């Protein structure tokens with residue numbers, strides 16, 4: 001069936017993400033949704049700024065999943081930590097997490113979380129970005145080691161879980177969308193899903 005010929009009504013919602021944290025955040029809205037894995041190369045382009053990288057990848061993730069589910073409303077998101085213009089992603093290993101936190105110690109780090117909402121059948125492409133400015137305390141090697149051993153945030157951009165023990169690494173958070181730092185800005189997500197035709201609440 002041509003997806004454009006679907007009868008009007010609520011379209012299926014898909015979160016195009018493997019992140020368990022994004023999934024848990026979206027579940028807060030109480031909407032039924034499915035999960036699909038985006039197949040996107042997350043390597044930055046030469047000279048690409050952190051914010052531009054997050055915006056590009058969020059859209060690429062949503063479009064990749066939307067190409068396989070043209071009738072659905074698809075959410076894609078990407079987060080990149082910005083340390084003085086340098087992009088920090090997920091460390092994946094203890095050693096890389098130590099290196100990230102050493103560099104972030106005493107610094108201002110801006111977490112850019114981009115979101116894209118795409119529906120091919122409705123010719124809909126919406127994009128937004130939440131920037132969360134954080135200040136990390138000066139951290140010594142023993143603190144970094146204790147924190148990482150306790151929380152193991154190796155799948156988190158910037159090597160910290162702000163809703164957990166990671167909050168103890170921070171001096172300040174400046175934020176207009178409180179869940180953005182965890183991985184999905186829900187105020188913006190609600191706004192975009194309403195624009196896509198979903199009823200929330």
Ligand SMILES: C[n+]1cn([C@@H]2O[C@H](COP(=O)(O)OP(=O)(O)OP(=O)(O)O)[C@@H](O)[C@H]2O)c2nc(N)[nH]c(=O)c21
Nearest residue numbers: 017018019021078079155156157160161162181182183
């Ligand atoms: C700062 N921070 C970042 N993350 C996670 O770090 C990851 C950023 O990485 P990503 O934006 O590339 O997404 P990921 O590859 O995990 O999933 P994708 O959608 O399939 O591409 C996301 O999973 C965020 O949820 C965080 N997760 C938690 N729980 N708490 C945090 O404070 C936090």
